Structure formats: structure tokens, C-alpha cells
Amino acid sequence: MKSNFNEFKEYIKGKNTAVVGIGISNRPLIKFLVELGAVVTAFDKKNKEQIGTISEELENLGVKLVVGEDYLEYLNGYDVIFKTPAMRIDSPAFIKAKQEGAYITSEMKEFVKYCPAKVIGVTGSDGKTTTTTLIYNILKQEGYKTWVGGNIGTPLFSRIEEIEKNDRVVLELSSFQLMTMDVSPEVAIVTNLSPNHLDMHKDMEEYINAKKNIFKFQDVNGTTIFNVDNDITKSMTNESIGKTMEFSTKIRVRNGAYYEDGKLYVNNKFVCKKEDIVIKGMHNVENYLAAFCATMEDASIESMKKVAESFGGVEHRGEFIKEVHGVKYYNSSIDSSPTRTLAAIKVFEKPVILIAGGYDKHIPFEPLAEKGFEYIKTLILLGATKEKIKKVFDKVILEKHINIPIIVVDTLEEAVEQCQKVALPGDIVTLSPACASFDMYPNFEARGNKFKELITNLI
Secondary structure (H helix, E strand, C coil): CCCCHHHHHHHHCCCEEEEECCCCCCHHHHHHHHHCCCEEEEEECCCHHHHCCHHHHHHHCCCEEEECCCHHHHCCCCCEEECCCCCCCCCHHHHHHHHCCCEEECHHHHHHHHCCCEEEEEECCCCHHHHHHHHHHHHHHHCCCEEEEECCCCCCHHHHHHCCCCCEEEEECCHHHHCCCCCCCCEEEECCCCCCCCCCCCCHHHHHHHHHHHHHCCCCCCEEEEECCCHHHHCCCCCCCCEEEEEECCCCCCCEEEEECCEEEECCEEEEEHHHCCCCCHHHHHHHHHHHHHHCCCCCHHHHHHHHCCCCCCCCCCEEEEEECCEEEEECCCCCCHHHHHHHHHCCCCCEEEEECCECCCCCCHHHHHHHHHHEEEEEECCCCHHHHHHHHHHHHHHHCCCCCEEECCCHHHHHHHHHHHCCCCCEEEECCCCECCCCCCCHHHHHHHHHHHHHCCC
8 A cells, every 4th residue: 555645745844854965866856855844965975066056056945065075974863864776775874874763765765655656667687778668658658647767767756746646657676776675666577687786786695685675565466577587587486475477488478478489478468579579689579578567457459569569779778870881880888787788789680799898897797708709790898897808708719719809999989990990891880888887987878879979970
């Protein structure tokens, strides 16, 4: 049973409230809490100059700012603390604040708790954004007023009073967002799980347990949707409290969606042919099967089919940029894990010239080398992980007596220059880094946009 948002409004009024992080996603939250009558202090590691004009704007609203390197030392004496997702709950500052009686929460936790509409949550290592976007499009096609948030879209908690009971909400939820959640959406999807974000999580077990929070707190009326082709998610199917649905590209499932003989089905009803889906690749077939399960109660087969035959994909995910001198260039900057890159390069009809490398999340690259070598014509490496990736590919090349030229560069500009030198008419070049972007770019969008700019300017 959903809590009434009026309860939160009464609770937060006059409370001494801290918001940790003054990033773009937290700014609407800060302003909203002020509107609700909270006494707000905003914390950030950056100084006022680095934060920019927003600092003055917040101060004019009556928000106190605590900024600079030692900002967390002042996180005491607060009734409520809103934590930014990327910060661990077991950091000394949060442990101390909790011991002092602070209620530590997050925007996403409060949103799921109080949202009046049905919430569908999507998590997993790969495919979250595409699956979330597909669900959003199917529900919109069916005629629902649909909201999208979490890791994508706009921060929704500050707009919760605009959302009505008959609307639908789709959230993409990361392990960081889920880690401290003790509420779950009514419908939960786990697309797949593989090693990821091990730079932030203590180990794989902690990462998996964080993901389980998407369904762990459902009641018997909840629904959880699992990918039974993935060993880790398959092992979770008996852990959900409510209804369980499954999806598979390999077997016919009894309750859910499956792929068989080139066709996609949900609850044994034919939806569409694989060849009619605009976005290619079996990983996208998986994403559609998950989306069909999630929307089955709310949308018609016709709406599912229409989206499958018209949806052209999400920016930075296998996005075609341009053909230059017979060479096709693709941007898949979102691919921040080896399994994601492996899925991305399998889509093409021939081995690709792959640009990979970036920030080190401490994920093993052996699966990419051992399973992906046959899909790669030339490998161009850059970023903090370039030597690490080169080492595992050198080993596979030696063991399998194959020839994959490896070119190591320092910048994306150099990578594109090398592509121009080695690519022949008919070749495919894709940026699919298998790593996060933080060593060189603030986010995957900035990295993808830079690549698109470089390719667009080729003549």
C-alpha cells in the first residue's frame, strides 16, 4: 500500500535537512524541499566557484551552503539527510550522522514510497536504458501519461504532486540507487547481471545484493521479471515474494516472454518477428521480451508490435552516425562494461574496428577477449585501461594463433585518425569502450558526443 505524500509534507516541514551533492539531479530536490518548508543545507565537495551561479541562486532561496574538500566534517545535527547515490552509506560521515539520530534517505527511495502511480523499475548490468525506454514508449503508445526517471529522464520527486494515480512511471535504477532502498516498485525487472561497478562495490556479492533490493521489499501483489538466460538472475527466481515472470531467447517459458524461430511471444501470444524490429541484435530481443512482460497488464499486443517496428534506438547505444568513404561509423559510448561491448559488436554482420578503453572499474576484460575476438578486425585502445585490455587480448591472440592488429592511442582524436588509416570501404567502426568515461570525460554522453562530432566532421 502506497503512503500518502501529505504524510511526507507534514514530516519534512521545519526539519533541519541536509542534501549531500549539488549536482544537476539534486538541484530540483533542494528547491522542492525549500518549498515544502524544510530548513535546507546543501553540501558539496566543490567550492562555490566550481559550482557556479547555482550557489547564489540557492542562497537566495535561503539554502545554507557547506562546500569544499572537508565538507562532510560538518554533516552533524541534521534531522534528515538526502544522500547522493554515488556515496556509500557506510562512509564515516553517514555512520556518525545515523548514530546521532539522523534519518538518511535518498530522492529515489522517497519517490518510490510516495508515488501515487504504478511504478515499473528496471535494473541489471546491461540493457537497462533501452528496456526502460521501450516500456515508456509502449505505455505511451497505449495512451498512458507516462513518466521516466531514475538514471535517465528528469528528477521526479520534485514533480510527484503532478503525477496522478492512473499515470505510469518507469524508473531505470542503478546498484548505487538501490543499495540503500527499503522500498521496491510494484513491477521490477532484472535484465541480467555480470561483474560491474567493482570500483564502488566491495565485491560482486554486494553488487548483486544491491540489485535484489528492486524486488526484495515488494508485497504479494508485486511482480518481478527475470532473465532466465543469465545464470545469476535465474538463480534469483525463487526469491521474489510476489508474482514471478521470466523471459528467454533460448527456451519457451511458461509465464512470460520468449523468442522462438525468429518470432517474439508474450504469454504464448505472437507479438512480432525479429526481422521487423528496428534495433538489431539478440540483446535487444532480450530487452523487448523484458518490456513485453512489464507492460503485459497495461498494454495491447498492437502497442508492443508498433513500438518494436518503429523505435529507432537510444542515443549513444549502437547509434549510426555517418558513412564516410564506404566506412560506417557507430557510437555506442554507453557500453561501459565488457559484456555490454560484447553484445554490441555481435550485432554487426562482420568483424568491426573497435575503439575501446577508459576509466578502470576493476572489471575483468578476459570475457571480452575470449568471446569477442572473432567479432573484431582491428582493436584501437585508449584511456586508463588500454594496457590492461591489450594484455588480455595479446594472450588470446597468442593462444589462438589469430591476427588482430592492436593500436594504442592517447586521445579519441588519435583513435579516429587511426580508423581512417586502417578502415577499408565496407568496414564498420564502432566506439564501444567496455569502460566508463571518467578518466577522460565527465560522462558517457560527453564521450559519445565528442566521437560524433569528430565523425561528423570527417570528409
